[in-house]
Amino acid sequence: MMWLNATLKTIMLTSAVGLVGLVVLRTYLFPSAHHNRGQMIFTWLFAILLLAASALDVVVTIRSILGYANAELVWNYLQNTRHGLALWWRLGATLGLAIFLSITRLPRAVSAFVMGISASLVLLTFSAISHAAAMGGRPEIALDWLHFMAAASWAGGLVMFVIMPTTLIPSTTKTSTTTKTSASKTSAPHNLVLTGMNRLSQLGLGAVTVLMLTGILSARLHVSRVNTLVTTSYGWALLVKVGLVLITLMIAAANRWIFLPAFQRQQSLSFDAPETSSTHHPLIRALRYEAVLLVTVLAATGVLSTQPMPHE
């Protein structure tokens, strides 16, 4: 039962972060890029996974308390618990977000505003029923929310960026493989990718800053005994997550200050076979490792959120 619970939590987290990543991609990394069917498929895949896993999570939760679940209990639960209330908000915000992500002809400022609000609401439905919410009041929820928004923007943006060149804007990247005679056509998608990389790097820096600030404030609110970190399953899951985050931060730092400048120098020197040189550049490989690690961190967070916390 615990692993089912952890799997559902991981699916929910990953899907929500994926939706946030699509918003980041659409409104910040590549606001002028062509949007196609691939993006639409990801949008609805994440939305359906998030809502389906959330619904199953209710049934699993009720069964874990009462030993059984039926339609009447589920309906009562949805109407009378904080978890239920959060899920109604999640349903509305997720559907709204998916619909706005599917609309391609909205003014950029309007779509950015509406999608930003919807994505924030989706994440708030997690913070409202998090450990932080159970521990305290609004300051703890606000901190958790900020922390989650920073992490989701970074992880989601990065994962979508890694997927993007082959699926999300194929019409632009494929033109880059044409001959040198169309230099302007060749440079356009590369400028797009370079701009996106720069923005992703800035986003990562900002996200890490927010993660550190909210982490410090959380520590001031919740700091307690350290020995339970190695004497409980929760403590071990937390340590694994922290280890993964540290490795990710090192890769992110290398990307920001070593690989990205090198990539920019290389791209500014030559437009020869740009796609080949791009996909084999150490920066692209490092970004992929970083994305895989961040998804693993999400899985660790899913496991963590199902662990009973140490008894103080």
Add this chain to the structure above:
Amino acid sequence: MSKLLLSLILLISGQSVFAHAFLETSTPENGATVDAPEQLVLTFGEAVETMFSVFELHPVDVPEDADSDALAAIANGLMTTHFNLGLDSVIETTLVTEDQNAEVVLELPPLEPGAYALMWRILSVDTHTSQDFITFVVQASTE
């Protein structure tokens, strides 16, 4: 030093490490011998979804010379064999607290002298479940 280490870990993880819906206090206290109480008050470390939590009061047969540890050991066994099974031996209580609350109040019927175990499985607002029990002994009225 340990606080510094924990601060660093929390800084990176953003997690709240030490919280759960465990019992903080109760009236009567766990293991206490009291006059027949009219209600039980349980205070947990987190708000509890009372509509989706289970509280059961069970009478416990114990030898007269049993101390509170022995009573707790017997109640621990009963938690496995009797809790949440719809048994007739459960003493009916009334849940006074509504919605989400860290303090749960149960009204009790008049209790005969003897040992009792209040068992629970609770759902906290962060959707975690936990279960535990307290024991107490109702002494014969001195009036």
